[in-house]
Amino acid sequence: MKFFFNIIHWLSSQKHAYFLFGLLFIIPNCVLFFTELLPVTVGIASLLLPLAFWYAVLLLAKKPGIVVWCLLPKVILDGGQLVLLYLFGESVIAVDMFLNLTSSNASEASELLGNIFLVIICVFFFYTLPTLWLAYHSIRMKEKLSVSFRKKWAVRSFGMFLVGVLFCCLAPLQDFLFSLKNDIYPANALYNLYFAVTKSEKNANYHLTSADFKFNSSRFAHADGKREIYVLVVGETSRAMEWSLYGYERKTTPRLEKLNGLVHFKDVITQSNNTHKSVPIILSAASAENYGVIYDEKSIVTAFKEAGFRTLVIANQKLTTSMIGAFYREADTFIDMSSFKTGSYLTSLHDGALLPYLEKELKKTDDNMFIVLHTYGSHFNYHERYPKEFCFYMPDKAEGIRASYKKELRNAYDNSIHYTDYVLSEVAGLLEKTGACASMLYLSDHGEDIFDDSRNRYLHASPIPTYYQLHIPYILWFSEEYRDIFPEKYQTALAHESVPVSTNSVFHTMLDIAGVRTDESDSTLALTSSAFTVRDRMFLGDHDEPVPFWKMGLKKADFEMLDKWGIVYDKDE
Numbered sequence: 249m250k251f252f253f254n255i256i257h258w259l260s261s262q263k264h265a266y267f268l269f270g271l272l273f274i275i276p277n278c279v280l281f282f283t284e285l286l287p288v289t290v291g292i293a294s295l296l297l298p299l300a301f302w303y304a305v306l307l308l309a310k311k312p313g314i315v316v317w318c319l320l321p322k323v324i325l326d327g328g329q330l331v332l333l334y335l336f337g338e339s340v341i342a343v344d345m346f347l348n349l350t351s352s353n354a355s356e357a358s359e360l361l362g363n364i365f366l367v368i369i370c371v372f373f374f375y376t377l378p379t380l381w382l383a384y385h386s387i388r389m390k391e392k393l394s395v396s397f398r399k400k401w402a403v404r405s406f407g408m409f410l411v412g413v414l415f416c417c418l419a420p421l422q423d424f425l426f427s428l429k430n431d432i433y434p435a436n437a438l439y440n441l442y443f444a445v446t447k448s449e450k451n452a453n454y455h456l457t458s459a460d461f462k463f464n465s466s467r468f469a470h471a472d473g474k475r476e477i478y479v480l481v482v483g484e485t486s487r488a489m490e491w492s493l494y495g496y497e498r499k500t501t502p503r504l505e506k507l508n509g510l511v512h513f514k515d516v517i518t519q520s521n522n523t524h525k526s527v528p529i530i531l532s533a534a535s536a537e538n539y540g541v542i543y544d545e546k547s548i549v550t551a552f553k554e555a556g557f558r559t560l561v562i563a564n565q566k567l568t569t570s571m572i573g574a575f576y577r578e579a580d581t582f583i584d585m586s587s588f589k590t591g592s593y594l595t596s597l598h599d600g601a602l603l604p605y606l607e608k609e610l611k612k613t614d615d616n617m618f619i620v621l622h623t624y625g626s627h628f629n630y631h632e633r634y635p636k637e638f639c640f641y642m643p644d645k646a647e648g649i650r651a652s653y654k655k656e657l658r659n660a661y662d663n664s665i666h667y668t669d670y671v672l673s674e675v676a677g678l679l680e681k682t683g684a685c686a687s688m689l690y691l692s693d694h695g696e697d698i699f700d701d702s703r704n705r706y707l708h709a710s711p712i713p714t715y716y717q718l719h720i721p722y723i724l725w726f727s728e729e730y731r732d733i734f735p736e737k738y739q740t741a742l743a744h745e746s747v748p749v750s751t752n753s754v755f756h757t758m759l760d761i762a763g764v765r766t767d768e769s770d771s772t773l774a775l776t777s778s779a780f781t782v783r784d785r786m787f788l789g790d791h792d793e794p795v796p797f798w799k800m801g802l803k804k805a806d807f808e809m810l811d812k813w814g815i816v817y818d819k820d821e
């Protein structure tokens with residue numbers, strides 16, 4: 249108790265409060281100093297520059313508490329940054345984080361928030377609230393900072409700032425290109441916020457910027473008067489390493505393994521670990537290499553529509569505000585299952601619920617069809633993604649997302665893969681039943697961390713990905729009719745089973761399977777084309793720039809897994 253009173257007494261000095269506020273303001277910088285692995289000179293500058301800046305700013309009022317309350321948004325931002333550092337163990341708040349705040353659907357956000365609630369509470373009670381209470385205390389004090397003290401510390405802050413600038417100037421000696429918007433918190437977080445706002449505006453204007461776009465689609469192959477149906481299934485949060493088809497010891501994909509006409513691509517890396525960036529790449533001609541075209545061009549749905557196909561999208565994810573939703577509204581029929589009532593505590597329907605709608609639409613006409621099925625796959629909370637008949641691995645109920653529940657989480661995750669295996673084989677069954685020349689392409693948008701190693705990482709969409717978020721399952725299935733009419737397409741796909749490939753191949757492969765040519769088609773990216781060419785695989789960086797995926801800050805543990813699974817990357821760089 250005496251200790252507590254001593255602290256209160258010490259804080260009853262405006263000067264002490266001033267020094268303390270300066271230090272509290274750079275707590276996120278201190279954590280980032282250890283997590284961001286910057287060259288020493290830049291690391292020191294990343295502490296000195298903000299400290300000098302805040303010490304100068306705190307002098308703007310005679311009571312520094314007034315400045316702190318005026319900087320309330322910064323205090324809140326700091327809280328968010330600290331929560332993020334706890335979650336991912338590294339990285340400043342990324343553009344994607346800001347965008348996810350607005351684009352995640354309510355149930356997804358509440359599932360996640362429910363699990364990090366304790367962290368948020370801790371940061372609030374141990375950082376945000378004490379800072380604001382101290383500021384209030386400073387305002388209530390009669391004492392003010394003297395003119396001489398403020399002058400002295402204005403000069404000292406300026407001196408500290410100059411030393412910080414000097415350290416920045418030394419960065420090139422360590423082969424490092426310093427930039428304020430990347431390396432100094434909160435300048436980098438604010439730049440990311442600005443970038444996110446600009447991007448949201450582009451999303452909102454998509455219907456205008458893409459209005460006049462045309463693919464000029466034409467057919468270079470037909471199925472001899474037979475009905476043609478091509479299906480793209482967009483998966484969610486599935487890891488190749490968890491599929492027995494890929495060698496996982498648990499039999500999670502028994503049905504697919506028995507399917508005739510199935511090809512699985514072993515070395516597939518996603519171009520983004522974030523749904524809202526990965527799925528638009530899957531659905532369009534955009535790649536990490538040219539992501540900007542996404543705002544000017546339409547999606548694969550329109551490419552097929554122009555070629556005379558009836559287009560159908562059934563989505564089990566709420567996507568109304570994102571680019572994905574805009575793409576789906578291009579379809580002749582868009583069934584948004586996320587708007588359906590689940591009739592239980594579940595926040596979304598199980599993916600199997602889309603099968604009756606698919607069956608009904610297949611029977612409606614004899615048109616050639618292009619269909620997109622967007623599943624909820626293995627998204628957290630895993631145990632809510634499958635019905636009880638799929639509780640193969642038990643126990644599967646985790647009380648929260650904690651390392652101590654790894655067994656339950658992995659069991660539930662594997663059950664969800666088992667269920668995906670069921671849903672996909674049912675889709676193939678429905679297609680086979682039509683007797684059409686049909687094909688299905690399935691891939692996941694990204695993987696996931698589930699407390700896999702000593703880093704104790706979990707979930708996805710972190711600014712720096714891991715092996716577990718990158719390596720995805722990617723399969724092609726061809727109906728018997730298709731294999732009869734286009735045997736060379738099937739054979740070429742089989743021959744490409746082991747080639748290194750990314751999510752940007754989907755658009756080109758899907759169109760090549762269907763014999764559709766467009767102005768944007770690139771046969772060197774089509775897995776069913778003999779023109780397919782192996783290339784370095786890029787990952788879409790936080791500022792939408794292409795980065796070779798192995799240069800995204802992967803750690804030793806990730807490279808060990810890449811090697812174990814035979815994933816190709818440039819080992820000399």
Ligand SMILES: [Zn+2]
Pocket residue numbers: 484485522523524693694
């Ligand atoms: Zn996703």
